Amino acid sequence: MSVHNPNIKKITTHQLQEMKVRKEKISMLTAYDYSMAKILDATGIDILLVGDSASNVMAGNETTLPITLDQMIYHATSVVRAVDRALVVVDLPFGCYQGNSSEALRSTIRIMKESGAHAVKIEGGSEIKESVLRILSAGVPVMGHLGLTPQSIYKFGTYTVRAKEEAEAEKLIEDAKLLQECGCFAVVLEKIPSALAKRVAETLHIPVIGIGAGNHVDGQVLVTHDMLGITKDFKPRFLRRYTDLSGIINDAVVNYINDVKQGDFPNEKESY
Template sequence: MSVHRQAQRISVPQLMACKGERKIAALTAYSAPFARLLDDALDFILIGDSTAMVGYGLPDTLSFTVEQMAAHAAAVVRSTSHACVIADMPFGSYQESPAQAFNNAARILAASGADGVKLEGGEVMAETTRFLVERGIPVLAHVGLMPQYVNTMGGFKAQGMTDESAQRILRDARAHQEAGAFGVVLEGVAERLGREITETLTIPTIGIGASPACDGQILVTEDILGLSGSRIPKFARQFADVGAVIKTAVEQYASEVRDGQFPGLENCFGVKKT
């Protein structure tokens, strides 16, 4: 007889049930220390392909690989027990065909233990969303400003600023809902559009530079902690200056090493107490 362990982690159905009940809070993480600190406070953690930029110092997200995503997602899963964990599908890992998307999504989930994947793309990617969902892989769609489309969009520019663009993005979001996505990330869109999509869809919308009306919000953790340098995106807010705390601690450490104050005998092995 099999023994079923009760899951403690927030599930995808529980996230969906938040629609109209309460707001969803989410952030990104890609390492064990950050994931541990974020876990209790959040509904879900996203291992974003933004890791390429904030973690590796790359100019965009396009060179991140399936292997890298799986490794970072595994670190986050191992270090958490409460928040649902969603992994981004890297550029080039799902656009070729639904079958390619399934193979790579399955690799990421099997290697990491993550609860679902996020993929970018408009109406044209809805078929892929449907293919994955029908085969047991929860999908969080991502429309509006899509970093993996930076070259075709001509940069990181706000979307939905014209009626034509807004209607296209609304169709994109609807198509993913109809395909079975459990939620939609709305990034960098006009506020009125974010509000309209949220009111139209029956699945949660997760805003990042969208609208306060969205069913939830997500930001890059480094942006809210003062770890992204001097430039804070318009859609973010710095809630703490952790960078300054780290800088002060490192300066104190270096000073004490150079002055011979650290390490002390209490930091050494084999020293008898007197």
């Protein structure tokens, strides 16, 4: 069953802003391929994120760092082909924007031209200000990302909660304000204390979307493969598994194997 408003044909950044104003929560999930994106879009999900988490869930890498711009464009193109309603946001992968705003713009233009996506997401605050401004100057919507920024995992050294100390919390608030002033249409806050996320959401007039940032923000995002139970070994506190697809798929394949081994598949009705 679909849960979306039938009056909304296509989600835009403007509609997300209106959702914040009327206190309607924003739903966001990741997508990396055509088939899954088609299913997700039909449910009425608001935003589909072509996340660099594809590096982990689709390619089996330990971090998000190895995924390339070409690979992100491949995933984004597959998702965009499937989508009628959701806003499609694409992660700028590691190495495509840090310290070089020209590179950031070139990477973004490739994503937009080759995939047809609607916006990009970029990790960091004041240190990437020039890249954000450069991308926005080309007319491309930008979503920010603060808190635990997985592309900086080797700097942090751990995937634990960020901004528990006052100094880091203050910097996060300042960075969030800066991203808003630059012109970002939304900000993702990952794995930070709920009270801090609430402060940010109340301070900003743009939507704030959380992942492990409590319930006092304007929306939530999860990795689809995690919430569907396709991945089994990732169990952070913030994750709610809505089904066990891993188990369902396992049972179906075991039944298929048994039917093939016993000569039960295909039967006469399944033959020509």
